[in-house]
Amino acid sequence: MSSNIVHIGNGVDQGKLKSAVDRILEVQGQIDSEKAKYMKLCKDLKEDIKDIKQQAKDAGIPPKQLNGILKRHELYGKYDAIRTDMDEDDAELLDQMELSLGWAVEPVANDNTEAPEAA
Secondary structure: OOOOOOEEOOOEEHHHHHHHHHHHHHHHHHHHHHHHHHHHHHHHHHHHHHHHHHHHHHOOOOHHHHHHHHHHHHHHHHHHHHHHOOOHHHHHHHHHHHHHHOOOOOOOOOOOOOOOOOO
C-alpha cells in the first residue's frame, strides 16, 4: 500500500470516497441550477398565460368558462391517451362499457368545425 492512501472503516480509500462524493455533489449542483432555470422559464410562461386570460376577460370572455374549456381540453387529452395505449378491440370495448354506464365522452373537435348546437 502507498503511504498517501488513507483507509477508513472497512477498507474504503478516503481519497476515492472524497473524489466520488465531490463529483456527485458537483453534478447535483448542476441539476439544481438547471431546475432553477426551468422554474424561471415556467414562471415566465405562466405569467404569459395570466396576461392572455386577462386579455380574454377584457374582451368579454367569461374566465370561469374559459378555465373550464382549458381543463376539459386537458382531460380529453388524458382520456385519448388511455385509448391510444389500447389496441382497437380493447378501445371499442372501453367505449361500449362506458356507454353502458352512461359515461359516454364526446370527442373534442381539433379542427375549426363548429360545435353542434345545444338542443
